[in-house]
Amino acid sequence: MMSNFNDFNNPQVKKLPEHLKQFIVEQNYEHYTPVDQAVWRFVMRQNYHFLKDIAYYPYIPGLEAAGLSIEKIPDLQEMNDALKKIGWGAVTVDGFIPPAAFMEYQSCRVLVIAADIRQLHHIEYTPAPDIIHESAGHAPIIADPDYHQYLSYFGSIGAKAMYSSKDFELYEAIRELSILKEMPDPDPQTLKRAEKRVLFCQKNLGDPSEMALLSRLHWWTVEYGLIGTLENPKIYGAGLLSSIGESKSCMDPSVKKHWYTADAVNFPFDITKPQPQLFVTPNFQNLTKVLEDFADTMAFRRGGSESILKAIECKNTCTAVYSSGLQISGVFSDLRMDKNNELLFIKTVGGSALSFEGKQLEGHGKQVHTMGFSSPVGRLKNFGKALEDANENELEKLGIICGNTAELNFIGGLSLKGIVSSILKRNSRIIMISFTDCTLKDEQGNVYFEPSWGVYDMAVGEKIVSVYSGAADKDAFEEIAPKARSATFHPEYTEHQKRYHDLFRQVRLCRETQNEFERLKDIWTELKQDFREDWLCAIEILEILEQRNIFSDMGRDIRIYLELKASNEPELNKLIQNGFYLISKTHKESAL
Incomplete structure (x- = not known):
């Protein structure tokens, strides 16, 4: 529990009961590296350009209503200042927390946000909850009155749900696996054991408990929900909105679309794979009706x-x-x-x-x-x-x-x-x-x-x-909810990594101050010499060069370097192509 509880001058956070405070951790904003900030910006710019036409809510107004911006990782105080205008609050926690506690926060109208951000090598998808998923996925739609009513009502129902002892074993196993997968170089044997443990727990749950069944309703709505018509649905689920890959592929006809009814409770989910089917609700009131019908069985x-x-x-x-x-x-x-x-x-x-x-x-x-x-x-x-x-x-x-x-x-x-x-x-x-x-x-x-x-x-x-x-x-x-034994991984950075971080800091400074562009030449030279694994910092430099229409020879050099990297390292191809696309979109918009 936090020794000096910070309520961010937010009424919802202030009202949190004592037993929920044990999960809150400091955001420690200063711990985010310049690379972390670049990861946030890259993902959020993708979100905006790829999702603005298929997301249910107006993307930028939604972000602003939640105190978020595309340019930088959100500060918890700024989020709370914005969210309190719509009767919500936000706190940061350490990764996955037990489902019962998560639900109770929701019933208190407080968003639970994982303080960590995904590593660069997991920029497209992370198995662990992170600040991109939690804040950029969940927060922007909070301003919709019917939706936030559903969210808090779901929390009040979920907080009363009975869970089995096996549910908690599965939660522990998933949390441990997600932490391992987020590490830069996990031991293969430990990883294999953790994967086996998750599979074993999933297969040996027995009859699903109330909490397990409610988790399915939560998954098919709050995380992976679609709204509108079966032929032309829009995305509102945070899991889809924070995964560019799946938000695009989910619209494919091979992913079956069903109307969202109480029958969704019969569809288990696998967090490690793309979803084979999704559920469409005609409106948010329907979500509450389905939940109400399920609550009558509890x-x-x-x-x-x-x-x-x-x-x-x-x-x-x-x-x-x-x-x-x-x-x-x-x-x-x-x-x-x-x-x-x-x-x-x-x-x-x-x-x-x-x-x-x-x-x-x-x-x-x-x-x-x-x-x-x-x-x-x-x-x-x-x-x-x-x-x-x-x-x-x-x-x-x-x-x-x-x-x-x-x-x-x-x-x-x-x-x-x-x-x-x-x-x-x-x-x-x-x-x-x-x-x-x-x-x-x-x-x-x-x-x-x-x-x-x-x-x-x-x-x-x-x-x-x-x-x-x-x-x-x-x-x-003095109830202490079952708390996970595993702690999330926090890397110690080498001097080499710190130098890499500093290059990102300098690029951001050039972009934000709109001067000292000559410095970019030295940064590019250093990247080529000492950081051959990089692609994101190169993309950021190229964005500035093409937007400002400067140093065209260097720009060509960077493009060739990135195109070669995309063809030699297939796992980076999509990211680099997306980066080129973002640069061209930004270039066009700034020319208008």
Whole structure:
């Protein structure tokens, strides 16, 4: 967690709950090298020229509304100043963060942006999240009211999604692989092992969890979504908008286009390959409708035994909500059902907490319930309504009076005997009754609680109406979401690399100050002599020469050098040709 939390004077960032702050890292703008700035500019100029006609939103106004420019990597403060005008904020994080945390940021209307930028050798595509994908892909469309409404609503649904322990193993594996692939020279054996681990996790997920299914809806909309008609769709998905290659190839008829419906949840995705099909929504309101239909199938809306079983499989903190409003947060370990699968009893292990309306009840944190929490669910025998709705007279008839020994027999077969020590109400409903000298057992005589264990706090509620991931009061629970073990790679630069960076700095200075163009001759000589692997700095010099119509002999020399490089190194051919195209477009525009 950041020691001095910077809220960028942005209301959305300011309101972030404590448990989300652990993922925030400093942007450290000064760490971006001149090469990083050149990578940003090259990709963004491509984006503008190639995408302005196929992107859904007006590209430049979209960038400006998010505090972005084509010329330089965005500064987080500038982004926050712009985004707060539309009720959003932005923070930087270290690569992939857990899906549940990512969703919660989205629900708080805060964009999560990977602080790092792709290396030059991954300029076209990076397997790791980077500032180009996150800010240039997601941020420019944020100004659309229907879209940002969908994004924050998706986050609020996703933050409650149940995930399995296997989901987290897959997240860890993908994060580790993406970090390795972003390294300049990863060990081939380590890379192979990491790839195998991702494949193994993908193949052994079992039935997809709510989070896995929601991730598909997120992928086919927020990352790879199209909008409009099947014949002539426009791109709004950030994954497409930050990959020039795929944004062009996705329009090919070989990539099937389907209308976006709830059926999209049946299409898994592979982050390492181009997508074989994409989904088109007629409008953004349709996205919310599909999401709403899916949310109706989720545990936080359904409750009951099926949802508690999902919580047990999660193996992480979840919350079950009784019909009385009482919330139980902890790691669920057991349940009891009748022959109709109706819940009779639930149990957690380890530190557990009780809350109401998202606020932890005093004296009921996990420091008190250190060994877990368990309680019956359901109605009492011979009592015509739910216990939470009983009035004072009815409680007296049932013998539930403070200081009195009460015997409660549940329809499911559990029976409780103990001295009533307190009755807790909220909003005129009973949510908990505490007992001393208490025994809870079933019809077979199995003991669930005995007097020597201390005070028994019995949750009151006819049903479990909702179950969701995470704690009810996350900050009081001091919930630390599962955090990745792997840290992203940050290169140490050699003196040779630093010299290369400095050449980019000098070229930028010439371009921005519009003078000292003679200096470009020395830079070009140095590039030819000591940096034969370069192509991007040469492109930047050529751009200035052709735009200013100066040093035509040197310009010809650079063109020949780049054309030779493109033919000798096929992996650079497309990038260099794109560079030539950008120069010609810029040249024409400046001549107009």
